[in-house]
Amino acid sequence: MxxxxxxxxxxxxxxxxxxxxxxxxxxxxxxxxxxxxxxxxxxxxxxxxxxxxxxxxxxxxxxxxxxxxxxxxxxxxxxxxxxxxxxxxxxxxxxxxxxxxxxxxxxxxxxxxxxxxxxxxxxxxxxxxxxxxxxxxPQLLAPQGPLTRGRPDAAALADIEAGSRLVATLGAFDIGQGVVVLGGRVAAVEAAEGTDRMLERVAELKTIGRLPAKGRRGVLVKRTKPGQELRTDLPTVGPRTVELAAAARLAGIAVEAGGVLIAERGATIAAADKAKLFLAGVRLDSAEPGA
CATH class of the missing domain: 3.40.50.20 (Rossmann fold)
Known part of the structure; x- marks a missing residue:
């Protein structure tokens, strides 16, 4: 109960x-x-x-x-x-x-x-x-599977898997509900600044040439940390997350199915489709959004 x-x-x-x-x-x-x-x-x-x-x-x-x-x-x-x-x-x-x-x-x-x-x-x-x-x-939780017209390709799936492992590892240090992984490389880890500032930092790194800026590459991965207090601090994404991910020229956003809240779901999905980003709910034991 x-x-x-x-x-x-x-x-x-x-x-x-x-x-x-x-x-x-x-x-x-x-x-x-x-x-x-x-x-x-x-x-x-x-x-x-x-x-x-x-x-x-x-x-x-x-x-x-x-x-x-x-x-x-x-x-x-x-x-x-x-x-x-x-x-x-x-x-x-x-x-x-x-x-x-x-x-x-x-x-x-x-x-x-x-x-x-x-x-x-x-x-x-x-x-x-x-x-x-x-x-x-419960309807606010991310479901499993793709939520947008776009879907992650093989490179994005590899980034999602790497990002999920990283968040799990960082959980012991009470940081890292979100990470950005690009081509298997950790581009940014969310700390006290929060997801929005982290994404702004990724956009800046691409602008100054510290990260590859050609095309849409990289994935924002958000999931719960091992041992996290789930009653008060579930990770969240919304339209602003999509806006900043698009500005950072990411390929998409992957969230833990059943472990991340989606605010203003209709507007969030519409914004992702408009920006040509994928938004997918994934299981922790698989990077496949439909697995």
């Missing part, structure tokens, strides 16, 4: 930036399950307004738990981008935040996966269960 079904009652959606929070909220609404939205001010966008969100600043931790208690929420989904880690030296904490401040500060030290696991522990200590977005909106 999934965590989403193991505890009855309303769900709280904690919304960061991007399109995914609204897509998750729409999916939960369609399921008929009662829910509330808590939107992080400065991260979540106006697309959350139709869901009557509670807007909170980072320092309003006490208010956050008060809202959960008032709504009867024992489960939450954390979804959406966070542009920067909160600096509690620069925010005004409420009493609830002050009471939990030692735990919060300690949790924010370390790599992304380490931090997320510590944050989850804080919620669990408060009697709150974290539910994965894919448990309440």
């Amino acid at each position: 999934s965590a989403a079904k193991s505890v009855a009652g309303p769900l709280a959606i904690v919304a960061g930036g991007g399109a995914l929070p609204a897509e998750v909220a729409a999916a939960v609404a369609a399921s008929g399950r009662p829910f509330i939205v808590i939107a992080i001010r400065g991260e979540a966008g106006p697309e959350m307004e139709p869901f009557s969100p509670h807007w909170l600043d980072w320092g309003q931790i006490g208010r956050f738990f008060d809202i959960l208690k008032s709504a009867g929420c024992r489960q939450i989904v954390m979804i959406g981008s966070v542009t920067r880690r909160p600096d509690f030296r620069a925010v005004t904490p409420d009493l609830g935040a002050l009471a939990r401040l030692p735990k919060i500060v300690a949790a924010l030290i370390g790599g992304d996966d380490t931090v997320l696991k510590r944050v989850i522990r804080i919620f669990e200590d408060e009697g709150v269960t974290i539910v994965a977005a894919q448990d309440v909106a």
Whole structure:
């Protein structure tokens, strides 16, 4: 039984930036399950307004738990981008935040996966269960197989396999949900800068001649890392990913089937087709998108 079904009652959606929070909220609404939205001010966008969100600043931790208690929420989904880690030296904490401040500060030290696991522990200590977005909106997961008219050729399949192995290896260092591989060569590894900046770097390397710039070559590979906290940090691609991959003159994008969320799927696929990029969901044990 999934965590989403193991505890009855309303769900709280904690919304960061991007399109995914609204897509998750729409999916939960369609399921008929009662829910509330808590939107992080400065991260979540106006697309959350139709869901009557509670807007909170980072320092309003006490208010956050008060809202959960008032709504009867024992489960939450954390979804959406966070542009920067909160600096509690620069925010005004409420009493609830002050009471939990030692735990919060300690949790924010370390790599992304380490931090997320510590944050989850804080919620669990408060009697709150974290539910994965894919448990309440499984339709957002990348399916297996090609999603676009274009498909990876033999060279791209070799790059996909190499990229998948690399991400698996780098997982022990809490980096590398995404890599770009070109002709079997590692062109870029995603670290703290994120996928967008990594792709911008690849475009620059091609412009200055550090990477081959002729034709569309190279593949962005995104997949989960071994041991990754899948409830709060699943890799994501969307229209912006396609835009930057096209600007970097890549051949395509390969994502782990069942392990990567696709934001605005229709727009993402349309953008890839327009740019003549392939977008394919692949299994971890095979580079073949249809295997």
